[in-house]
Structure formats: structure tokens, C-alpha cells
Amino acid sequence: MPKQPETTCKLSAWIANPPLRAHNEIEIDAAYDWTAEQEVQTSPREFRFVTNCADYDRLNGLLQTAAEKYLANLVLLAKGHGRL
Numbered sequence: 001m002p003k004q005p006e007t008t009c010k011l012s013a014w015i016a017n018p019p020l021r022a023h024n025e026i027e028i029d030a031a032y033d034w035t036a037e038q039e040v041q042t043s044p045r046e047f048r049f050v051t052n053c054a055d056y057d058r059l060n061g062l063l064q065t066a067a068e069k070y071l072a073n074l075v076l077l078a079k080g081h082g083r084l
Contacts (some may be wrong), residue, residue: 009053015060016048016078018071049080 017026023034025045030036050056055077062070 009056011050011053011056013047013049015056015063016050016074016080018074020063043084045084047082047084048074048078049082050078051080055079 013026014020014024017024025042026047028039030039050059059070059073059077062073
């Protein structure tokens with residue numbers, strides 16, 4: 001969970017990596033009925049993240065109120081992209 005130095009905002013990658021209430025690519029654990037063997041088989045892992053607090057707040061607001069708009073704006077607001 002990165003924190004921008006000029007604010008108290010914490011940017012969590014979970015907001016940009018559905019499924020949000022199930023196992024996803026940003027988690028490396030043996031929860032949700034996944035074994036450790038299954039976890040290490042998924043590689044490389046691709047993920048997205050927001051790069052500023054305003055985009056995080058927008059995505060979070062859309063997630064709470066309009067799931068369709070959240071999905072439509074996900075790539076526009078989660079501009080960061082990584083690979084593990």
C-alpha cells in the first residue's frame with residue numbers, strides 16, 4: 001500500500017484488481033481454498049494500480065455506487081501497471 005509523500009492518502013492496489021471479494025493476482029497466499037502449489041504456478045502476475053489519490057477516490061466512489069461505471073473507468077483511472 002504505497003503512500004504519497006505530500007498527502008496522508010494511502011493508495012491500495014486492491015481497488016484496481018477485480019475480483020474484489022475473491023482470490024486475485026495481487027494476493028500471494030493459500031487462502032480461498034488455494035494451495036501453495038497453485039499460488040506459485042501463476043506467474044508472471046499482471047496487476048494495475050492508481051497513481052494518485054483523486055483517481056483512487058473516484059474508483060472507490062464508482063465501486064460503491066455504480067459497478068458498471070467502475071468497470072468502464074477502471075483502465076482510465078488505474079493507469080499504473082505492474083508485473084510480479
